[in-house]
Amino acid sequence: MELEFLGTSAGSPAKSRNVSSLALKLLEEINEIWLFDVGEGTQHQILRTTIKPRKITKIFITHLHGDHLFGLPGFLSSRSFQGADQNEPLLIFGPRGIIDFVKVSLRVSQTKLSYPIKFIEIEHDGLIYENSRFKVYAAHLDHRIECFGYRIVEKDYPGELLVDKLKADKIPSGPLYGQLKAGKVVVLPDGRRVDGHNYLGSPRQGRVITILGDTRQTAAIDQLAENANVLVHESTFGKGEAKLARNYYHSTCLQAAKVAKRAHVDQLLLTHISARYIGIQVFQLEKDASQIFKNTKVVKDFDCYVIPFPTRKVGQIK
Amino acid sequence: MELEFLGTSAGSPAKSRNVSSLALKLLEEINEIWLFDVGEGTQHQILRTTIKPRKITKIFITHLHGDHLFGLPGFLSSRSFQGADQNEPLLIFGPRGIIDFVKVSLRVSQTKLSYPIKFIEIEHDGLIYENSRFKVYAAHLDHRIECFGYRIVEKDYPGELLVDKLKADKIPSGPLYGQLKAGKVVVLPDGRRVDGHNYLGSPRQGRVITILGDTRQTAAIDQLAENANVLVHESTFGKGEAKLARNYYHSTCLQAAKVAKRAHVDQLLLTHISARYIGIQVFQLEKDASQIFKNTKVVKDFDCYVIPFPTRKVGQIK
Ligand SMILES: [Zn+2]
Ligand SMILES: [Zn+2]
Numbered sequence: 001m002e003l004e005f006l007g008t009s010a011g012s013p014a015k016s017r018n019v020s021s022l023a024l025k026l027l028e029e030i031n032e033i034w035l036f037d038v039g040e041g042t043q044h045q046i047l048r049t050t051i052k053p054r055k056i057t058k059i060f061i062t063h064l065h066g067d068h069l070f071g072l073p074g075f076l077s078s079r080s081f082q083g084a085d086q087n088e089p090l091l092i093f094g095p096r097g098i099i100d101f102v103k104v105s106l107r108v109s110q111t112k113l114s115y116p117i118k119f120i121e122i123e124h125d126g127l128i129y130e131n132s133r134f135k136v137y138a139a140h141l142d143h144r145i146e147c148f149g150y151r152i153v154e155k156d157y158p159g160e161l162l163v164d165k166l167k168a169d170k171i172p173s174g175p176l177y178g179q180l181k182a183g184k185v186v187v188l189p190d191g192r193r194v195d196g197h198n199y200l201g202s203p204r205q206g207r208v209i210t211i212l213g214d215t216r217q218t219a220a221i222d223q224l225a226e227n228a229n230v231l232v233h234e235s236t237f238g239k240g241e242a243k244l245a246r247n248y249y250h251s252t253c254l255q256a257a258k259v260a261k262r263a264h265v266d267q268l269l270l271t272h273i274s275a276r277y278i279g280i281q282v283f284q285l286e287k288d289a290s291q292i293f294k295n296t297k298v299v300k301d302f303d304c305y306v307i308p309f310p311t312r313k314v315g316q317i318k
Numbered sequence: 319m320e321l322e323f324l325g326t327s328a329g330s331p332a333k334s335r336n337v338s339s340l341a342l343k344l345l346e347e348i349n350e351i352w353l354f355d356v357g358e359g360t361q362h363q364i365l366r367t368t369i370k371p372r373k374i375t376k377i378f379i380t381h382l383h384g385d386h387l388f389g390l391p392g393f394l395s396s397r398s399f400q401g402a403d404q405n406e407p408l409l410i411f412g413p414r415g416i417i418d419f420v421k422v423s424l425r426v427s428q429t430k431l432s433y434p435i436k437f438i439e440i441e442h443d444g445l446i447y448e449n450s451r452f453k454v455y456a457a458h459l460d461h462r463i464e465c466f467g468y469r470i471v472e473k474d475y476p477g478e479l480l481v482d483k484l485k486a487d488k489i490p491s492g493p494l495y496g497q498l499k500a501g502k503v504v505v506l507p508d509g510r511r512v513d514g515h516n517y518l519g520s521p522r523q524g525r526v527i528t529i530l531g532d533t534r535q536t537a538a539i540d541q542l543a544e545n546a547n548v549l550v551h552e553s554t555f556g557k558g559e560a561k562l563a564r565n566y567y568h569s570t571c572l573q574a575a576k577v578a579k580r581a582h583v584d585q586l587l588l589t590h591i592s593a594r595y596i597g598i599q600v601f602q603l604e605k606d607a608s609q610i611f612k613n614t615k616v617v618k619d620f621d622c623y624v625i626p627f628p629t630r631k632v633g634q635i636k
Contacts, residue, residue, distance in 0.1 A: 047331065
């Protein structure tokens, strides 16, 4: 599990930062990549990475401002030429309006995609997607336009089967080991009833990634971020600019750091960096936020972050 | 007058070529820049040039395929932040459907531009724009989707006033020189009637630029290109691929060169280069075309071509 930032600027592209896009690489887990926002030029950025567009199976749009959206039609077209699975629909999640934009773009350009798209326009906060390994929750943030934050929850890995303990208890190996591993109760040939749960190690806790769209400070952020392993938070403004941030429906680096602290996240990644900040000033954003929450980084385009498994045990309060 | 290529690839962006866009810089003539096509990432390309988006006053779209269009909403938004004249409408010329695409893009993204747009959806071949210095003609080409070629005609410069000849004929200087320069007939204080036309040098012929969208070979190309100083022609296919080109509604480098020869143009610039051609193969396209029409160049992104005044006299057949 890895995050690769494809665009980290606020509003307009700059020479060194493209507009928003972020890839969540789940290649080891489910051989898929999920994209969060598709600003103009995202397909160009992807050309400079090892990401294969056909591996991108789901796209989550936080909001429909151009710097998060206008790369979508071009990406969809290019993916069509690059061997996308013609039977597997690409899922696109986003606010109301996303269908309109994509359909008109494809219609006027007479683009016929080689694969189907399934749109999910999000209406209510809560669970928006689930498969055998992941759940995704969305919640409304507070931006000038309808905007969502996403919480991606990896399901816990079941505990390993404790083979040594099984052998010690003289439970014969064979197909029933599979049933025990699945946590079932099994009756042995000698009449003993054995509960699989007694022969499983502790489950390994799944990871939680929180990816927010542009937002003012609002209660939903804390809920989305609670105990996340990584929180990706916008940082359009710096220290001392809370009023400006509020007026423009954005956040400061300090506000993001306070969320990280309150929500007990492991790592804070600050993105959506204004062109007003260059060089040493970007470092200053990070430094200021770090005073409040130590494990903070301001990201750059093409930065990759591997998401480690949490070291704490299940249920343990950090 | 200068052409600056912002994107020269066919279909999809490549690492070294972006999708189509071409700037016609008329800074010395009218302090304006005109853009022909706006593929995705055009605003990013502009960041790497000296072009100021607010100087771009007119946009001509050849056709609505994504690689010629999808950068338009992002460009319009960014131009809004970059001091565009709030009273001067930006003119956008293109095929039917362009209004729909731009309006939906701006609506869903809730983008409020700081300047007005005037759309001109082209319906018929012929003159589509005229000001005191230029005329622009459009004609339908033959592509899979409605597609136009443009012919930009600079009006002739009036001849210089021949001051030495006026003095030799003892015509007194003063405000009447202005009238003579405008070609009027003036009555002198001594009663002589003087025709300004007799005291003007030869007019300087304006230049002609022909910029085509994607196209199969068709008669309109020759009409648009006739006697042009520069012909910008697509070259999606190479020598020996005429059949492929026809099937895909494109042209070969040889077909473009034949047009240049037949239409007596001064210079041929080949663009819309497929990613199948790299390195030496690109040079081969140029070499093959040059066998038919010598003054041929395959262009690259950021290539600039100054358009010289024609050396031939008005009315002279090349
Ligand atoms: Zn934004
Ligand atoms: Zn094209």
